[in-house]
Amino acid sequence: MLEPAYQADVVIVGAGVAGLSAAHRLTSAGVTTAVLEAAPYVGGRMSTEKVDGFRLDRIGQLLTMPSMAYPDLGLTPGLDALVLRPFAPGVLLHSGGVRHRAGAPANGGGARGALHAVRALASAPLPSSVRGLAGGALPTSAPLGRSAPPSTSRNRTAAPRPRTGAPLGTAVDQARLAASLARLAGTPVERLLSRPELPAAEALAARGLPARTIDGFLRPLLAALLCDQELTTSSRCADLALRAFAGGRLCVPEGGAEMLPELLSRTLPPGTVHTGVRVTSVATTSVTTAEHGEFPCRAVLVATDARTAADLLPGLRVPGFHPVTVVHHTTDEPPETGPSLLLDADRGGPVAHTAVVSEVDPTRAPAGRALISSTLLGTPPPDADTAVRSHLSRLYGTPTTRWETLAVHHTAEAVPTMSPPHDLRRPVRLLAGLYVCGDHRDTSTVQGALHSGHRASTAILTDLGATGSLHRADPQPTTQAA
Numbered sequence: 001m002l003e004p005a006y007q008a009d010v011v012i013v014g015a016g017v018a019g020l021s022a023a024h025r026l027t028s029a030g031v032t033t034a035v036l037e038a039a040p041y042v043g044g045r046m047s048t049e050k051v052d053g054f055r056l057d058r059i060g061q062l063l064t065m066p067s068m069a070y071p072d073l074g075l076t077p078g079l080d081a082l083v084l085r086p087f088a089p090g091v092l093l094h095s096g097g098v099r100h101r102a103g104a105p106a107n108g109g110g111a112r113g114a115l116h117a118v119r120a121l122a123s124a125p126l127p128s129s130v131r132g133l134a135g136g137a138l139p140t141s142a143p144l145g146r147s148a149p150p151s152t153s154r155n156r157t158a159a160p161r162p163r164t165g166a167p168l169g170t171a172v173d174q175a176r177l178a179a180s181l182a183r184l185a186g187t188p189v190e191r192l193l194s195r196p197e198l199p200a201a202e203a204l205a206a207r208g209l210p211a212r213t214i215d216g217f218l219r220p221l222l223a224a225l226l227c228d229q230e231l232t233t234s235s236r237c238a239d240l241a242l243r244a245f246a247g248g249r250l251c252v253p254e255g256g257a258e259m260l261p262e263l264l265s266r267t268l269p270p271g272t273v274h275t276g277v278r279v280t281s282v283a284t285t286s287v288t289t290a291e292h293g294e295f296p297c298r299a300v301l302v303a304t305d306a307r308t309a310a311d312l313l314p315g316l317r318v319p320g321f322h323p324v325t326v327v328h329h330t331t332d333e334p335p336e337t338g339p340s341l342l343l344d345a346d347r348g349g350p351v352a353h354t355a356v357v358s359e360v361d362p363t364r365a366p367a368g369r370a371l372i373s374s375t376l377l378g379t380p381p382p383d384a385d386t387a388v389r390s391h392l393s394r395l396y397g398t399p400t401t402r403w404e405t406l407a408v409h410h411t412a413e414a415v416p417t418m419s420p421p422h423d424l425r426r427p428v429r430l431l432a433g434l435y436v437c438g439d440h441r442d443t444s445t446v447q448g449a450l451h452s453g454h455r456a457s458t459a460i461l462t463d464l465g466a467t468g469s470l471h472r473a474d475p476q477p478t479t480q481a482a
Contacts, residue, residue: 008034010460011287011297013279013312016044017446018437019303020264020273021453022460024077027269029466034297035268036289038278041258042265044305045414046446048256051406053366055256056328058409060353060375061446062225062341064244065251076450078267083254085361088340091224091250091353094395095167095216095345099337102168102217103181103245167216167345177213184239185246192239197420200226203235220343221245224353227322227415227444229377234422237443250341255363260446282312284433299433299460303453306416306440313430319440324414325376327388329403334359334370335396342395349391350384352377372403384408416440428456432463 010026012019015037026033041047049056065086090103168174200222204214219231225241226233253259265273278290282302288294302309310316339360343353354374358365365371374388381387385408389400416439426441437456442448 007296008032009297009464010034010299010301011036011295012301012303013282013287014044014302014304014308014438015039015042015261015265015273015275016303016305016438016449017046017261017264018439018449018453018456019301020078020261020268021076021450022301022303022437022457023268023272024264025454025457026460027272028077029461031461031464031466033272034295035273036277036279036287037273037275040275042273042275043258043261045411046257046261048258049407049409054328054330054369054371054406055364056371056407056409057252057257057326057373059257059324059411059414060326060373061252061257063251063253063446065249076264076454078264079260081263082259084251085254086249086251086339087355087360088338089249091221092337092340092342093167093217093220093345094342097394097397099342099397100167101340103177103221167212169210169212169216173210173213176209177217180207180209181242181246184243187239187243189240189243192243193236193424195236195239197422198235199231199420200228200233200235200238201231203238204231216345218242220345220347220352223377224341224343224375226418227324227375227377228417229322229352233418234420236420236424237418237422240443252357252361254361279312282434284431298464299435301435301437301456301460303437303456305413306438307413309436309438309440313434313436316436320417320419321413322415322417323378323380323410323412325380325384325408325410327374327376327384327408328406329372329374329389329392329400330365330369330406331372331400331403332369333398333402334372335398337396344391344395348394350376350381350387351391351395354392354395371406380410416444418444425455428452429459429463435460 009032012023012033012035015035019035020042023033023035045059046061047058049058063084065084090101092099093102168177201219204218204222207214207218209218222231222233222238222241223229225245226238231238277292279287280290281288282300284300285298286294286296287300302312304312306316306318310318334356337356337359339356341353341355344351351374354372356370357373358369358371372392374392376384376388385405389403393400424443428437428441429435435456437449437452439445439449439452442452442455
């Protein structure tokens with residue numbers, strides 16, 4: 001609890017990753033800091049629900065390995081203990097009742113890897129051991145956790161014979177896609193940000209790729225990375241997301257999304273973070289709380305979500321938002337897709353992407369059970385669970401009637417929109433003594449939230465004259481899944 005006489009040099013409103021990362025830089029510079037969070041827990045939208053031994057993320061946020069996509073993960077104190085669990089290389093695309101591996105980087109990623117992998121896909125025959133599996137999945141690596149049980153006639157349904165090249169087109173089409181990804185992975189960020197800015201859906205048509213490749217691969221992939229079903233996002237942000245995908249591996253934090261804010265909170269000095277404290281107003285030299293009155297300080301940083309920030313800072317623009325719904329199921333007979341992210345290239349149902357997450361991160365499910373997490377973008381259908389089960393049955397090629405629904409998490413304001421023109425570096429210093437940060441000031445990603453916190457703390461330290469111990473290069477703007 002806060003004492004009435006408590007005061008700090010800087011008060012941060014909000015204990016999401018933006019505010020917590022700013023708190024780390026401020027305390028490292030010797031600036032006394034208090035983080036006030038209205039909720040009973042830290043993390044904001046990056047929260048994980050615990051149900052009967054399962055760890056269920058409220059928003060299925062995808063990160064990217066290696067650090068080229070998320071430089072601030074490696075530069076933020078407290079996150080050195082973060083463990084990232086990678087998906088199998090590339091993604092699985094479901095099209096016409098068949099699953100295809102696509103965009104799988106070889107030899108750890110990079111432009112050469114992207115080019116090699118997709119060219120190999122164009123010429124390699126489907127292995128006979130896989131051809132008979134429902135969905136024709138192409139496993140390229142062993143699951144990180146426990147392996148799925150063998151297929152049986154009881155839990156498998158027949159699937160159509162794989163079609164060569166679908167949904168990426170012919171071997172030539174796939175080679176063109178590989179070359180495009182390879183060029184993107186090697187393009188400097190500055191050049192990407194100098195390109196004309198359009199909605200991502202319009203810019204895709206100008207890539208010189210066949211419509212089948214765009215609709216069957218790039219559209220569903222970008223929708224998953226950006227949480228944007230209609231691809232209204234700035235084409236520059238979309239290019240940054242594709243660049244990160246082409247050069248790395250999709251991954252999730254071990255133990256759930258909450259591990260990022262939890263690690264940041266735990267490694268701050270004791271007494272820095274205070275939960276259950278609701279701030280009602282802010283000024284340049286004080287904050288007022290509902291429970292503990294007014295607290296003086298030398299500077300205030302508002303690090304909440306965009307709508308709450310606008311309530312505390314009248315005149316601050318509130319962006320639009322992408323709604324996201326995550327449905328979690330469990331079964332003791334998991335689909336045999338391994339640790340892969342599965343996308344629906346045909347867009348034949350409400351599920352944008354799905355995965356047997358317990359194969360990627362075994363800590364998210366108790367022994368003997370599989371956790372299947374599926375993400376819906378936009379407004380969910382009225383009977384979401386029934387529609388999702390039907391869609392998942394087609395995607396995985398297995399009945400889902402015996403799957404148990406663990407949770408349905410709908411977040412109406414999950415991801416701030418990044419419609420063009422989008423400013424990747426919105427101001428964090430409103431005036432001396434009053435600052436704001438969050439994913440709505442940068443890119444709508446974990447990286448954007450972390451980096452906006454770093455920018456805000458730098459501005460505060462400059463104004464307070466305490467920058468001597470915190471000089472580092474400013475990472476280039478990057479974006480990835482929210």
